[in-house]
Amino acid sequence: MTRHTPSRPVDVEKLFPEVLPFRRESVRLHPCAGEPTYRDSSVGGPLLWPADEEWPLCPEHEGSPMVPVVQIHRGDVPDLVPFPVGCDLLQVLWCPRTHRDHGWVVPHVRWRRAGAVGTRLGTPPGPAEQEADYVPRPCVVHPERVTEYPSWDLREDIWDALEDRFLALDEERGWDYQRHLSTAPGTKLVGYPGWSQDPDWPDCAGCGKRMEHLLTVRSTEADAISRHAWTPVEEDAGTPYQGPGLVLGDLGGVYLFECHDCPGRPFAHRYDCS
Ligand SMILES: [Zn+2]
Numbered sequence: 338m339t340r341h342t343p344s345r346p347v348d349v350e351k352l353f354p355e356v357l358p359f360r361r362e363s364v365r366l367h368p369c370a371g372e373p374t375y376r377d378s379s380v381g382g383p384l385l386w387p388a389d390e391e392w393p394l395c396p397e398h399e400g401s402p403m404v405p406v407v408q409i410h411r412g413d414v415p416d417l418v419p420f421p422v423g424c425d426l427l428q429v430l431w432c433p434r435t436h437r438d439h440g441w442v443v444p445h446v447r448w449r450r451a452g453a454v455g456t457r458l459g460t461p462p463g464p465a466e467q468e469a470d471y472v473p474r475p476c477v478v479h480p481e482r483v484t485e486y487p488s489w490d491l492r493e494d495i496w497d498a499l500e501d502r503f504l505a506l507d508e509e510r511g512w513d514y515q516r517h518l519s520t521a522p523g524t525k526l527v528g529y530p531g532w533s534q535d536p537d538w539p540d541c542a543g544c545g546k547r548m549e550h551l552l553t554v555r556s557t558e559a560d561a562i563s564r565h566a567w568t569p570v571e572e573d574a575g576t577p578y579q580g581p582g583l584v585l586g587d588l589g590g591v592y593l594f595e596c597h598d599c600p601g602r603p604f605a606h607r608y609d610c611s
């Protein structure tokens with residue numbers, strides 16, 4: 338079943354035309370607990386992985402296998418996700434343990450061509466130790482394109498110019514710009530990172546340029562404050578959300594970035610908590 342995020346409850350571009358130049362499109366994944374197979378796009382589902390390719394291992398916990406976090410087929414998402422030429426499958430894994438130097442998890446990104454996999458790895462290795470909060474429950478996904486405006490990424494001078502109008506809207510009508518109007522909650526591709534604190538964009542180690550946002554993985558897409566503005570019309574905002582069940586630093590997130598210019602698509606990650 339597809340998901341449809343309701344329109345923003347007010348006309349953002351009419352009320353705050355200053356944010357219009359910073360509009361972006363993102364792809365909400367709307368993960369819901371289910372039984373995805375290796376053929377499906379999923380969060381926390383089995384990956385289509387070649388039998389003759391090494392499974393990603395954590396560089397810090399030497400030899401400890403990572404777990405699947407996201408698998409996305411190009412045909413399942415709007416044409417916004419920058420798949421490398423010749424690739425039609427995005428796979429993200431991470432080591433589900435606490436890391437001394439890197440924060441909560443250490444992720445790995447793999448782009449590939451699904452048709453080139455050949456013999457599939459039947460049962461991948463699993464980590465001997467894991468934090469249950471960092472292992473996503475298998476979920477099917479319902480990708481949906483939505484419009485976003487910068488939240489924590491809004492330029493300070495524009496924030497200052499708009500602050501009184503933001504406050505007035507909140508007082509008069511109960512809509513908070515950051516929580517209800519700007520960036521979509523939950524796990525999503527491209528668009529703006531779903532920061533819950535000040536932005537911390539990485540620069541590419543190769544070329545020095547600011548990297549592009551690829552994926553935000555958040556604990557939930559239905560927190561108590563944002564859910565009455567962002568809950569898809571197919572769902573009941575009063576029903577408990579059955580998602581991946583991640584607890585990433587309370588209501589925090591993990592953010593993946595990549596450089597589109599350097600060979601091999603180098604990636605980096607950040608995380609925060611609310
Ligand atoms: Zn590790």
Ligand SMILES: [Zn+2]
Pocket residue numbers: 541542543544545546596597598599
């Ligand atoms: Zn680069």
